[in-house]
Amino acid sequence: MHKFLKTLIPFDIAKGMLITGKHFSKVFFSANRRKVPFHVVSEYPEVPAKMQPRFRGRLQLLRDEAGEIKCVCCMACEKICPTQVITIESDKKEVRKTKLPTRYDFEMERCIFCEFCVESCGFDSIILNHQFELAVYNREDMSIAMDGKFQNMFGISPVAKYSVADEKD
């Protein structure tokens, strides 16, 4: 009987209609007029997309204040990586007590962006940055090394950047 009445009198539907109606009117009267728009999407290609702080984008190596690579080649990230996309080769250098990577390869095509590597890192030397425009034209561009001129492990790669808002020309 309760179920019958509930189906008969569509309060839930009315409630839902009210909510969406409210959304409609708010967006309809405020789109592009308020500083803080009510709609949750941005006009992405023209306006840079706003990422949430915990967004997991591409893997990136960090440097400290002096410009030195923070990585000490403990191999924790390489070991924990479930898809084994990280390859590290290390070398000893005089200027520093700890080891320094000579090679740090990251094969993005297999990466699942699980952030295990970042969690396992004891020195906070890698992060997943906020780059999400990862499409490339060649398969080789997917594997990123330390010494690439075009794209490397230290910054956001310019490959396939579709946003035109912050383009310099």
Next chain:
Amino acid sequence: MPTPTLTQSVLIAILQAILVVVFIFVIVPLTLFAERKVLGYLQQRLGATRIAGTLTGLSGFLNRNMWKMGKIPMLSYWRGIPMLVGDVLKMILKEDILPTKADKFVFFIAPAISFVASVVVFAAISFVPGTLFTLPQWVPVIGGLPVAGAVGDVNVGLLWILGIASVGVYGIVLAGWASNSKYPLLGGLRSGAQIVSYEVPLTLSLLAPVVMSGSLQFSELSRSMAVGLPIWGIVPQFFGFFIYLTCGFAETNRMPFDMPEAENELVAGFHTEYSGMKFGFFYLAEYINMTVVAAIASAFFLGGPWLLPFGLQGLFNHFLSPHLPALLVTFLCEPHAIFFVGKIILLLFVYIWVRGTIPRYRYDQVMAVAWKYFIPLTLVNLMLAALVRYFAV
């Protein structure tokens, strides 16, 4: 007023048909566009804002430069307007694919049945009772003659609409069968079962106005439902309106009941194998059907070409029209086609609103709602209408 000869009346009928087709082809792309935008707004999105990418096309070029200057594009609020043309162009220019194992003739004829059935329904819909406008004298053969508000306001107009609309189901079922593929077949079967079952409560809910007005003629129905009823005529109309609207959603395969094309269950349902303009015909037919359902609802329940819905206009005319100036009386108390079209547009908005709100029903729920809830409810509603008819009118 001269009685028109046969040639003249045929020419006027052709003119009316052209007007109806123009009306359809204005309102359908607008609905398509509104669907994108309104659905976006309902979900806190912006809807379609461009037809080409940022780097190609005129709109992309303009937008890009506006953004670079640090400004929101001037026409930003209305961007996406090219979508009106873009949708139609896409349908016309797309490649038309014929599956190898499809039944060619049936595959070809199915969208045509769907489309024709939905357009022919407009023959009996009267936009305004009596004369829509009188042709000026300089028109060659048919000058000075009145053009009626309906193509053919026959005295079984409502049945005509229901009958032709029920032929439309063949389009979907045959399309599902002719594609020779499993998802279309399932979609066609679902649609057939759904439409045949929802036709019963739909017709029963439309019987309440028929009982109350005692006619089957569209204009007469709309007149007596709008201005011919005393105040207590509202009650059965009110519930009948919602039942009718829900059945109309189901009949046109719209969102809470879009079983035939449930995307996440049946790929695209009955039109999985269709592309190009053949798919376009199904698409158009769906939107024309929406318009028809909205037209019937607005004529019978929302007061048609009069201003006020649910029979309140009769009350208004009775008590207020002696005290109002003549201009206001003409505007508020007499039928105008523009009110009718306005109500149709309002109901089309409701369609999109419902689509943006209510998730799809499960198939057994759809059938249960039709047979267990709507048919008894419509019978009760019919009884109420009969009581109103017996005691009040």
Next chain:
Amino acid sequence: MENLLLKIGQNLFLIFGLMALGGAAVMVAAKNAVHSVMGFLLAMLAMAGCYLCIGAEFMGVAQLLVYAGGIVVLFLFVVMLVELSKAKEKGVFQRQTPFALVLAGAGVVGFVGVFWKTIFGTSAQEALTLAPGLVTQGEKLGNAQMLSRGLFAEYLLPFEILSVILLVALVGAVVLAKTERV
């Protein structure tokens, strides 16, 4: 122009009738069952057109609503889902031919008899009804009103008997379709 339109208007019944015959022929002759249902649909639509031509709007639209919109859909449903190749292998259709011919002959004789009687005989003089007060005495009424008078006043008794027969068929169908629950 005027004369041409008038001619067309006068011969619309003929056109629709020929369409109906063509549809019926397609229905009988088509190899594919769905095509044959489509022929049936065409015949039904053309029949509705015929009714409209002779000024029986209600009948015409009821034809559309009931036959074209309801019954043929059910036909289509059944035909779409039935595998006909097995029936062909067994030669069911070949064995049926003589019986079908006999039945068709009987049907033709019956129909011709009915037509003969309708055209040349006298129709029933007295209305078969329970409420003789409601029987129309030659009033001019609308099409739907006429029909309802006929159904619910003049021929109420036959109408009710017919509906009881339909109910019997319905119950029979339910009984046949019901599976045995053990």
